[in-house]
Amino acid sequence: GAGVSQSPSNKVTEKGKDVELRCDPISGHTALYWYRQSLGQGLEFLIYFQGNSAPDKSGLPSDRFSAERTGGSVSTLTIQRTQQEDSAVYLCASSFAGVSTGELFFGEGSRLTVL
Amino acid sequence: AQTVTQSQPEMSVQEAETVTLSCTYDTSESDYYLFWYKQPPSRQMILVIRQEAYKQQNATENRFSVNFQKAAKSFSLKISDSQLGDAAMYFCAYRSAERGGGSNYKLTFGKGTLLTVNP
Numbered sequence: 560g561a562g563v564s565q566s567p568s569n570k571v572t573e574k575g576k577d578v579e580l581r582c583d584p585i586s587g588h589t590a591l592y593w594y595r596q597s598l599g600q601g602l603e604f605l606i607y608f609q610g611n612s613a614p615d616k617s618g619l620p621s622d623r624f625s626a627e628r629t630g631g632s633v634s635t636l637t638i639q640r641t642q643q644e645d646s647a648v649y650l651c652a653s654s655f656a657g658v659s660t661g662e663l664f665f666g667e668g669s670r671l672t673v674l
Numbered sequence: 675a676q677t678v679t680q681s682q683p684e685m686s687v688q689e690a691e692t693v694t695l696s697c698t699y700d701t702s703e704s705d706y707y708l709f710w711y712k713q714p715p716s717r718q719m720i721l722v723i724r725q726e727a728y729k730q731q732n733a734t735e736n737r738f739s740v741n742f743q744k745a746a747k748s749f750s751l752k753i754s755d756s757q758l759g760d761a762a763m764y765f766c767a768y769r770s771a772e773r774g775g776g777s778n779y780k781l782t783f784g785k786g787t788l789l790t791v792n793p
Contacts, residue, residue, distance in 0.1 A: 590779060601678075601765060601785040609779070618780075648717060654779075661707035661769045663781055665719035 563666035571672045580636045580669045584653030591634050597647040641673045676701045676768050680784035687756045688792050695751045695787050697766030705771040708749045713763040761791040
């Protein structure tokens, strides 16, 4: 597609339920990132995928969070047993790995509300 | 670890006037990129301007320019002739340009400055 696509745009769930957020990066981009943006905060790095390399999971806040990237393209971020503090906007970004410009291209995010 | 600080949670400017948003960062690296991203209510982060640390010349994109002070680790954004469409959250971000692993490619963001443009 022309840009990074994320779904759902908005998700409301009950505490304790599992949720899946999807990201479809720009075609040809080998690097994919997930960030979390909580109210009044900056963007918090969660996880980074690059090609077939092992992902950098150093930003995942707990073992309830996991992500996978199938076929080097679409990625799914899964949050198990959601808590109210998981409420945030989850942003996905993609780029050409190692590109000299360093720019990331972002989607419009998925807003998660945990009741 | 690198940190990025934006000391102005909110700023306002009159339409057609000039405003400067501040950003400082902390790093021990010599080669890196700095960015200003704009986030309107649509939530999509849009790149406003980019600066490579090895370049002494300040980047400029139309009405947007930066004042990059490498020694002071300062990277401010100046918006000239402000327009109503400039109203948004602005984030300053840092990215290493050094090779050495996947985590070097992540962006580290400040907490943002909410810019209001008054008609």
